[in-house]
Amino acid sequence: MVAREAPAASEVVELIEQPAEAAADAAVLAQVEAPAVPEETAAEVPAPVQRRAPAKPHPLRHTAPDSPAAAPASIDIALSVQGLTKRFGGRTAVDGIELQVHPGSFFGIVGPNGAGKTTTLSMITGLLRPDGGVVRVYGLDVWGNAALAKKQIGVLPDRLRLFDRLTGAELLHHAGALRGLDRATIAQRSADLAAAFGLEHSMHRLVADFSAGMTKKIAIAAAMIHAPRLLVLDEPFESVDPVSTSIVLDVLTRFTHAGGTVILSSHSMELTERICDAIAIIADGAVLAAGPLAEVLDGRSLEERFVELAGGAAAVEGMEWLQNFSD
Numbered sequence: 001m002v003a004r005e006a007p008a009a010s011e012v013v014e015l016i017e018q019p020a021e022a023a024a025d026a027a028v029l030a031q032v033e034a035p036a037v038p039e040e041t042a043a044e045v046p047a048p049v050q051r052r053a054p055a056k057p058h059p060l061r062h063t064a065p066d067s068p069a070a071a072p073a074s075i076d077i078a079l080s081v082q083g084l085t086k087r088f089g090g091r092t093a094v095d096g097i098e099l100q101v102h103p104g105s106f107f108g109i110v111g112p113n114g115a116g117k118t119t120t121l122s123m124i125t126g127l128l129r130p131d132g133g134v135v136r137v138y139g140l141d142v143w144g145n146a147a148l149a150k151k152q153i154g155v156l157p158d159r160l161r162l163f164d165r166l167t168g169a170e171l172l173h174h175a176g177a178l179r180g181l182d183r184a185t186i187a188q189r190s191a192d193l194a195a196a197f198g199l200e201h202s203m204h205r206l207v208a209d210f211s212a213g214m215t216k217k218i219a220i221a222a223a224m225i226h227a228p229r230l231l232v233l234d235e236p237f238e239s240v241d242p243v244s245t246s247i248v249l250d251v252l253t254r255f256t257h258a259g260g261t262v263i264l265s266s267h268s269m270e271l272t273e274r275i276c277d278a279i280a281i282i283a284d285g286a287v288l289a290a291g292p293l294a295e296v297l298d299g300r301s302l303e304e305r306f307v308e309l310a311g312g313a314a315a316v317e318g319m320e321w322l323q324n325f326s327d
């Protein structure tokens, strides 16, 4: 790839604003092509509902939320999850989860280890077949209308195994080609994404030689190259330093301002509380609380609310031996 200077902010925004076009396309598609959709799926497209006012101003918002890129009013639910269930053998990992996420939202999912976050996100993105329940992305049934629904989704899976013998540029090209983009579009978007994520000088290097944080950034870039309307990111900030976190956040914030929707899981209560406008706290495969951030927190910090709902510190009694150090 030819090295270029970092694009102007307007160029990055131009790429990120694609979700709006995609949103408009899909809205038109959903309306114009409705008769072509199988009857069962068409009947499932939710009726338009009143757009809710944001619970609190987004701390990272720099531009008016009513930008021309906002999602069409006729599609008010970016993600709807109903009765989602998954069992592994005799163990229920996800137990009838219900969620609703609005377009333009930064939605955080938090929960203790083993709560079912990754299992839930995998079913939402079509990577893992649920045992029960329905997932709709912008009205499209992820399991009934998979091809169309998956076009709307960009995914950063947990423990993602990338083709790390490719260079950064090759990896983005591969991701774009898989999504059916032409060479010129892939080249343009790759350059914009590389610059936006601060990777422009590393794109010729093998992904295997990237640091953990760089790997996370190139994986998020690959998830965005087809300009999805919904980004589902499992632990996007794990292993990412504060500077890179702020770069990733900036890109994601621009994405939501352009009408895109971000759903992420995180173990960082502080970060989730700072960036998300709506959250779900889950434990043992069930939603303990969900909704606009202020409503869920009810005047407490997320950490306090999390501990209150998901359980306190583990008992350390019976570990007196730990105070008698070996010689």
Ligand SMILES: Nc1ncnc2c1ncn2[C@@H]1O[C@H](COP(=O)(O)OP(=O)(O)OP(=O)(O)O)[C@@H](O)[C@H]1O
Pocket (backbone or CB within 6 Å): 088, 093, 111, 112, 113, 114, 115, 116, 117, 118, 119, 120
């Ligand atoms: N493929 C699998 N086979 C068997 N059990 C599984 C499988 N995947 C997940 N589980 C179990 O399902 C439960 C939920 O796991 P999951 O990975 O979704 O939790 P999580 O909230 O993402 O955890 P963490 O925060 O530790 O990443 C756990 O008990 C886990 O052991």
